[in-house]
Amino acid sequence: MKFYSTNDPAHRADLPEALFRGLPADNGLYMPERLDPLPAAFFAELPDLSFQEIAYRISAHLLGDDVPAEDLKALVYDAVNFPAPVVKLDDQRYVLELFHGPSLAFKDFGARFMSRLMGHFNRGNERQLVILVATSGDTGGAVAAGFYQTPGIEVVILYPKGKVSLLQEKQLTTLGHNIHALEVDGTFDDCQAIVKKAFLDEQLRSDIRLSSANSINISRLIPQAFYYFEAYKQLGATGDPVVFCVPSGNFGNLTAGLLAQRMGLPVHHFLAATNRNDVVPAYLQTGVYQPRPSVATLSNAMDVGAPSNFARMLNLYGHLNGKDPHAPATHAAMQSLITGYAYDDAATEAAGREVEERFGYVIDPHGAVGYLALTEWQKEHPATRGVILETAHPSKFKPDVERILGHSIEVPERLAELEHREKVAIPLGTDYEPVRDWLRERFV
Numbered sequence: 298m299k300f301y302s303t304n305d306p307a308h309r310a311d312l313p314e315a316l317f318r319g320l321p322a323d324n325g326l327y328m329p330e331r332l333d334p335l336p337a338a339f340f341a342e343l344p345d346l347s348f349q350e351i352a353y354r355i356s357a358h359l360l361g362d363d364v365p366a367e368d369l370k371a372l373v374y375d376a377v378n379f380p381a382p383v384v385k386l387d388d389q390r391y392v393l394e395l396f397h398g399p400s401l402a403f404k405d406f407g408a409r410f411m412s413r414l415m416g417h418f419n420r421g422n423e424r425q426l427v428i429l430v431a432t433s434g435d436t437g438g439a440v441a442a443g444f445y446q447t448p449g450i451e452v453v454i455l456y457p458k459g460k461v462s463l464l465q466e467k468q469l470t471t472l473g474h475n476i477h478a479l480e481v482d483g484t485f486d487d488c489q490a491i492v493k494k495a496f497l498d499e500q501l502r503s504d505i506r507l508s509s510a511n512s513i514n515i516s517r518l519i520p521q522a523f524y525y526f527e528a529y530k531q532l533g534a535t536g537d538p539v540v541f542c543v544p545s546g547n548f549g550n551l552t553a554g555l556l557a558q559r560m561g562l563p564v565h566h567f568l569a570a571t572n573r574n575d576v577v578p579a580y581l582q583t584g585v586y587q588p589r590p591s592v593a594t595l596s597n598a599m600d601v602g603a604p605s606n607f608a609r610m611l612n613l614y615g616h617l618n619g620k621d622p623h624a625p626a627t628h629a630a631m632q633s634l635i636t637g638y639a640y641d642d643a644a645t646e647a648a649g650r651e652v653e654e655r656f657g658y659v660i661d662p663h664g665a666v667g668y669l670a671l672t673e674w675q676k677e678h679p680a681t682r683g684v685i686l687e688t689a690h691p692s693k694f695k696p697d698v699e700r701i702l703g704h705s706i707e708v709p710e711r712l713a714e715l716e717h718r719e720k721v722a723i724p725l726g727t728d729y730e731p732v733r734d735w736l737r738e739r740f741v
């Protein structure tokens with residue numbers, strides 16, 4: 298598979314380049330050159346395939362020319378080693394639980410797949426690879442767990458001191474081995490600025506092989522398509538159209554659903570559910586795309602004011618109309634397939650209580666936003682079955698969820714045990730030079 302840039306359809310990169318570069322030089326985003334439907338035999342066998350086998354077949358369909366079948370199968374089976382169960386709320390509404398991985402959020406799928414793919418292409422390379430990543434919380438935990446003990450790869454995570462939750466911090470700082478945490482006495486933006494400087498430092502880059510684990514890496518998007526097929530399989534074919542409702546921030550998850558549909562998954566419609574950061578729902582409604590600074594909400598993993606994957610969505614539906622989001626044909630194409638909804642924190646809290654009262658199900662604030670969107674959409678489309686992507690385990694937002702529900706909630710063992718582990722982090726200021734010096738000392 299070759300990948301082109303959303304900024305330049307003529308640009309081509311092979312898989313290792315797209316994987317290790319993350320971003321094309323023109324600052325676009327990589328897209329797969331071809332998105333053909335999966336063969337009819339795949340859909341015929343789908344009801345009997347395991348989640349791991351589904352993931353492998355999709356991977357082989359996309360990347361079969363790049364990774365030998367046996368290697369690909371082994372790495373995919375290893376990456377997708379936890380389930381994605383569909384839980385029924387009622388006959389029309391279902392929850393797809395994406396939180397059964399090590400960091401309890403869907404980002405585990407992307408991080409585990411990326412780390413194993415990088416490990417594969419890094420094999421036999423004498424020089425170790427250093428992944429440098431800034432995190433505001435969630436991404437770092439998934440990357441740390443995903444790359445833990447990957448041979449030949451060291452991971453350095455920069456996080457803002459005092460600005461991530463206790464458990465998030467423990468996810469970054471307690472693994473050890475090849476996972477290193479740098480605690481920056483500043484903000485997330487300071488962390489990102491340091492990472493940017495490191496990538497622009499020619500001297501450093503000639504001495505250390507640096508790469509990123511950015512959320513826009515195409516290798517994080519591909520595995521997110523797997524679970525749409527897995528959910529569809531679990532629902533079984535009853536004839537009622539299937540709708541996916543995606544709580545969204547940077548719109549990677551929703552874009553992965555669009556890829557799944559291009560690969561032949563019979564999705565009737567997508568719902569883009571956001572909090573008050575509603576630039577995409579507003580675009581879908583009005584045709585005017587206006588990114589703006591994000592505002593803080595209860596569903597904070599969706600507090601994004603300029604969603605990075607919007608460029609990919611435009612590209613999928615507007616490739617004939619250029620890059621202008623305001624092209625009427627592009628807007629019409631997206632509107633026919635995706636409906637956007639946005640809710641404030643008060644509505645989100647009420648939805649969390651409603652889901653527990655009506656169905657006995659504890660949903661996290663991101664999933665609660667999804668529940669609102671699906672419920673609203675189904676008022677006008679009753680003969681459909683809707684799947685809400687539950688993007689994180691509610692215990693990741695324990696204080697808020699307990700306050701909303703008025704009782705304590707269960708914390709899975711793999712999260713609870715972190716509390717007693719010892720934090721190891723290197724304290725640093727906001728200057729670049731000490732970080733550079735630490736990197737040189739450690740890896741040159």
Ligand SMILES: *Cc1c(COP(=O)(O)O)cnc(C)c1O
Binds near residue numbers: 404
């Ligand atoms: C990252 C994240 C999201 C947003 O996903 P996108 O792919 O960026 O739209 C939603 N919920 C949770 C819990 C997340 O961690």
